[in-house]
Amino acid sequence: MPPEQKNAEPAIAVAGLRRDYGDRPALDGVGFELAAGESLIVLGPNGAGKTTLLRVLATLLRPSGGQVRVLGCSLPDEAWKLRGRIGYLGHEPLLYRDLSGRENLRFQARLHGVERATAEARNEDLLRAVGMERRADERVAELSAGMRQRLSICRCVLHQPELLLLDEPDSNLDVEGRDLARALIGTGTGRTRVVVTHEPERHLPEADQVLRLGIGEAAVVS
Numbered sequence: 001m002p003p004e005q006k007n008a009e010p011a012i013a014v015a016g017l018r019r020d021y022g023d024r025p026a027l028d029g030v031g032f033e034l035a036a037g038e039s040l041i042v043l044g045p046n047g048a049g050k051t052t053l054l055r056v057l058a059t060l061l062r063p064s065g066g067q068v069r070v071l072g073c074s075l076p077d078e079a080w081k082l083r084g085r086i087g088y089l090g091h092e093p094l095l096y097r098d099l100s101g102r103e104n105l106r107f108q109a110r111l112h113g114v115e116r117a118t119a120e121a122r123n124e125d126l127l128r129a130v131g132m133e134r135r136a137d138e139r140v141a142e143l144s145a146g147m148r149q150r151l152s153i154c155r156c157v158l159h160q161p162e163l164l165l166l167d168e169p170d171s172n173l174d175v176e177g178r179d180l181a182r183a184l185i186g187t188g189t190g191r192t193r194v195v196v197t198h199e200p201e202r203h204l205p206e207a208d209q210v211l212r213l214g215i216g217e218a219a220v221v222s
Contacts, residue, residue, distance in 0.1 A: 009072055011036040011163060011192040012057065016066035019052050026052040030066070030219045032211055036162075039193040041203050044213035050196040051091070053213070054165050057194060058088040071162060084112055087161035089169055089185070093152035097141040101132060101151045104140060105158060112159035119158075126154040130180050145172040150181070157184050164193045170202060178202075 010033040017030040027049040034040050042050050055061040057070055059079035068075040073082045095104045102123065109119030127133040130150040140148060149172045156164065164185055170178050187193070187206045197203045204210065212220040 008036065010034055010069075011038070011071060012040075012194070013069045014066070017053075017056065017063055017068055018065035019049070019056055019061060020064040025064075027056075027213075027219075030211075030213070032209065032219075032221045034192060034194070034209060036192050037190055038208035039187055039195060039206050040209045040211055041200065041207040042194060042196045042211045042213065043200055045215060048213035048215050050213055051167055054088075054090070054167050054194060054196055057163075058086055058090075058165050059083055060088075084159065085162045087156040087159070087164045087185075087191075089152060089156045089164070089166045091167055091171070093140075093148045094155065095140045095148060095151055098139060100137045100139055101143070101147075101154075102127070102136040104151065105154055108155050108158050114159060122158065123154070126158065126184070129184055130154060131176070146174060146177055149173055150177055153181050153184055157189075162191060164189075164191050164195075166193060167196045168198065169195065170197070170199060 012034040015031045017027055018025060019027040030053065032040065042053060044050050052061065056063050056068060056075070059075060059082055062076045070082055071085055099107065105123040105126070106119065109123065114122070124133065127136050130153060132147065132150050135143065135147060140151065166185060169181065169185055173181060195203050210222045
């Protein structure tokens with residue numbers, strides 16, 4: 001590894017992270033570091049705090065304690081610097097159901113300040129990449145869950161983020177959909193990734209690190 005990479009600040013540095021819901025801790029004492037371009041796979045049973053961790057990293061939840069730095073920004077104080085640099089894929093597709101897929105992507109491009117001509121070309125490339133170019137003018141409400149997931153993946157990477165935060169990215173996708181999505185959100189993109197999954201056999205081969213969360217147990221990094 002080149003010396004400049006050894007001395008570089010981690011893409012994510014978490015120490016003693018705690019997140020409470022009322023008097024119930026969802027995360028307690030979580031810590032890890034992830035270098036730029038690496039993939040962290042997060043495992044654990046339901047209720048262990050996997051989605052909570054992802055939402056903290058995505059600036060959608062404030063930590064209750066501990067230290068969190070993402071892409072050089074301290075959370076929560078510098079969250080405003082970070083949001084345009086993250087691609088977040090959650091349980092909900094975050095698409096407007098009364099708009100078409102193409103209209104949703106155009107709207108997302110405007111939110112991220114992508115120049116119109118650039119956005120149009122990129123949107124079409126993404127729709128082709130996930131096999132949605134022929135269905136892109138249909139209302140999202142009329143599409144299957146798998147098609148909405150494909151569009152959500154397009155939304156996630158539209159602004160070319162540095163960091164991908166992926167919560168069950170294979171959800172509702174068939175084999176073809178998973179293969180197509182891998183080109184956009186897999187390790188081949190070179191982006192730093194945090195992936196929450198209940199299907200480790202699919203994602204562990206791509207992991208640089210694994211974080212195991214348990215209910216009422218200390219987090220384990222391997």
